[in-house]
Amino acid sequence: MDLGITGKRAIVCAASKGLGRGCAEALAAAGVDLVINARTQETLETTAEELRTTHGVSVTVVAGDIATEAGQEALLKAGEGADILVNNAGGPPPGMWSEWTRDDFIKALDANMLAPIAMMKGVLPGMIDRGWGRVVNITSQSVKAPIPVLGLSNSARAGLTGYVAGTSRQVAQHGVNINNLLPGIHATDRAIALDGGVSKQQGISVEQAKAQREATIPARRYGTAAEFGAMCAFLCSQHAGFIVGQNILLDGGGVNSTL
Ligand code: NAP
Numbered sequence: 001m002d003l004g005i006t007g008k009r010a011i012v013c014a015a016s017k018g019l020g021r022g023c024a025e026a027l028a029a030a031g032v033d034l035v036i037n038a039r040t041q042e043t044l045e046t047t048a049e050e051l052r053t054t055h056g057v058s059v060t061v062v063a064g065d066i067a068t069e070a071g072q073e074a075l076l077k078a079g080e081g082a083d084i085l086v087n088n089a090g091g092p093p094p095g096m097w098s099e100w101t102r103d104d105f106i107k108a109l110d111a112n113m114l115a116p117i118a119m120m121k122g123v124l125p126g127m128i129d130r131g132w133g134r135v136v137n138i139t140s141q142s143v144k145a146p147i148p149v150l151g152l153s154n155s156a157r158a159g160l161t162g163y164v165a166g167t168s169r170q171v172a173q174h175g176v177n178i179n180n181l182l183p184g185i186h187a188t189d190r191a192i193a194l195d196g197g198v199s200k201q202q203g204i205s206v207e208q209a210k211a212q213r214e215a216t217i218p219a220r221r222y223g224t225a226a227e228f229g230a231m232c233a234f235l236c237s238q239h240a241g242f243i244v245g246q247n248i249l250l251d252g253g254g255v256n257s258t259l
Pocket of ligand 1: 013014017018020037040043064066141183185186188189
């Protein structure tokens, strides 16, 4: 399918690895020029070079922490005039409700709620002026079904989801579409780290921890960054102009609900 976005420009946050990279890859395959971000310059440069070589698009790198104002400003400057924004950041660590401090919550809110909101505030005026734009926020299945040990994530992402629900409906009249993609378990470094945590906690191997989690997913496997990126690129395409403020689960059926 021709996504109709060849020659558009996208900012993809937290995109050197994992789901963000999957989104960058799928957009590049659709002919979109990119500005990509992550904190570690070296990995980011390597990813950028692979994207340029494979897809022949222009890729600018901006190394920095997306949770900081400086990181957001640098990215917005490099991506001025962007038609597409994919918001992403690392997820907060797991823990226990009784241990989280105010500082822990502020960190989670900065990375997973306030950073995407700041990025949207930065790009939306230009998109509205030009009459076209697409924003995809990578959130989590925890928005629909809480993961108790990820309470910091549950909380911050619920806040972002509320913001998107209202804002997407304010900007849709200008041809600007904002939606959220909710990953279930995907085979990325983040998933491996979580399996490592379970392995230590339960005294089992990482492979056993993975097999245990796979058994909880109706599809009986983890998702891939490529599958995730393909859905992201579709939401950024010309075909997605009537999709507004939705929360789309990519979880292999993991969230057990009818609607
Ligand atoms: P990942 O494989 O660990 O990749 C994270 C990427 O984000 C890396 O490129 C990393 O590079 C970059 N990054 C992390 N923190 C950043 C920051 N503050 N500023 C800029 N770049 C940053 O993670 P993932 O699995 O793709 O997860 C992406 C998001 O989806 C996370 O919020 C995660 O909680 C959520 N999620 C993932 C899953 C899953 O199963 N994978 C499920 C539900 C939700 P640097 O470290 O160099 O910055």
